[in-house]
Amino acid sequence: MNYERQTWDMKILVTGAKGFIGKNLVAELKNRKYTDIYEYDIDSDIYELEEYCREADFIFHLAGINRPKDQDDYMKGNAGFISTLLDILKNHKNNCPIMISSSIQAELDNLYGKSKKAGEDILINYSKETGAKILIYRFPNVFGKWCRPNYNSAIATFCYNIARDLPITVNDPNVVLSLVYIDDVVNELINALEGKENRKGYFCEVPIVYRVSLGEIVRLLYSFKKSREELSIPDMSDDFTKKLYSTYLSYLPEDKFGYELKMNIDNRGSFTEFIRTPDRGQVSVNISKPGITKGNHWHHTKIEKFLVVSGKGVIRFRKIDSDEVIEYYVSGDKLQIIDIPTGYTHNIENLGDTDMVTIMWANEPFDPEKPDTYYMEV
Structure with missing residues (x-):
């Protein structure tokens, strides 16, 4: 697909556009001169979704439920909303490609994982029925700027609390997390838009994944905090350290950006x-x-x-x-x-x-x- 054509002609729907991944994705799409971006979120009107689904050439479905008040909302907010989205597309006979953000928890036996797996199955059946291209990403833990702290991201919470001298809780420092950085996620999603996704069967993946223990993450974050006193700079030759440091600085209190030197x-x-x-x-x-x-x-x-x-x-x-x-x-x-x-x-x-x-x-x-x-x- 011609890049110039994509830049000026493609109409892109992003659900969950105000969320962590959505906000970063929309910002970078605009940086790359994509001009027709339909941003849909929880406060949008369903009639807007109707219009967007009729016009869209590509859909990034990033909306979902992570921490519902009612356990039944997992299915409603994840699998249920996918069904709604696909029904609208069917009504408009729009078989454009669809990317959805699933989770590695889709392989686990919990309510959140089951709701994500159900959404995947619905999309796979839709693809078989309509021939639409689908891109399912089972994301591990995603970290980076603009992620909501004290919600569902340990790194966002640690960064926010450590930057404010607030306590953090680490039950087992030896637990190893699989992590992907938001810029790597966004780059992969735009590759998918341009037909260059990293695919394995029905599933796609972000090619750069880090496996780091909670203890090591916490050690690094406290070293970032101390680096101001020591006038030190973290090891920027280590890719994960560089990205974690960028993430940490994005959580500084706005009245603490500056610090004095002797x-x-x-x-x-x-x-x-x-x-x-x-x-x-x-x-x-x-x-x-x-x-x-x-x-x-x-x-x-x-x-x-x-x-x-x-x-x-x-x-x-x-x-x-x-x-x-x-x-x-x-x-x-x-x-x-x-x-x-x-x-x-x-x-x-x-x-x-x-x-x-x-x-x-x-x-x-x-x-x-x-x-x-x-x-x-x-």
């Missing part, structure tokens, strides 16, 4: 650590007042990178056993990184009439017990 201030300006990592070094912000020279020291093993982002100055070098002075003039008007090699004493002087701001990276966090910093005038 500024080491004197008459020369200030020096502030920004990020400390054991494997990628340290990033700091150095502010020098006009006419001020900082540095005049050298290192055995520590290396640095200087980037002046505001103001103008000069960085001077001298090999410790030489009289030759090397100069690099730097300015925020032309960004360039200056490497500070070992064995060279160096300094940086503000030549302007405003504060000079320099981003500094070192290959190791500062250790007062082993500073590897030796005073020597350039």
Whole structure:
């Protein structure tokens, strides 16, 4: 199917459009320039569903019941609503493809699982009767931004509570969860829309699944919280950690997005650590007042990178056993990184009439017990 045709011509119905998956899906469909999106949710009018089902070229059926007040509502809200949706499609003789969000619990003997399995069976029979293409996704636990905490997602609840210093309950930290990230889910659903779904028989699946224990999830989340105090950054080379960290930050209280850093201030300006990592070094912000020279020291093993982002100055070098002075003039008007090699004493002087701001990276966090910093005038 031609992508340009999809972008401008396809009419897409999303039920449960205000829910966790639906909200993320609709947002990304709009990002990808799909313009005809019919959003249906619990507060919509049934007559809207009639119109949408008549016009739709593809349906994402994401609506469902997770935590009903009455146990009978599992069947009504899951299998029952699928029947209603399919009856309307039959009335309009619309055999467009349908994707439904089922659950891995469809294999289990509980009311929720039975209602999901019943919905699958209804859809399979509908496909046999009409020839309509169907895509059944048995999702494991889905995590990511915009998921409702204290509802049916442990990760959403943990993120929300930990970010607010509220207690969490972990009955068995050794329990292993199968998890899929919301962006991976949405990407797979749009692949399905474009005819590129990951299919196994009647069922489709998100190709990227993580299996992580509750204990490890909780450990990571508390480390994210502590990272502000330590100025650390989680291991972004680990895909799950990266996605969990993004999820955690989305649950921060809105008055807690910012946090202060310790500024080491004197008459020369200030020096502030920004990020400390054991494997990628340290990033700091150095502010020098006009006419001020900082540095005049050298290192055995520590290396640095200087980037002046505001103001103008000069960085001077001298090999410790030489009289030759090397100069690099730097300015925020032309960004360039200056490497500070070992064995060279160096300094940086503000030549302007405003504060000079320099981003500094070192290959190791500062250790007062082993500073590897030796005073020597350039």
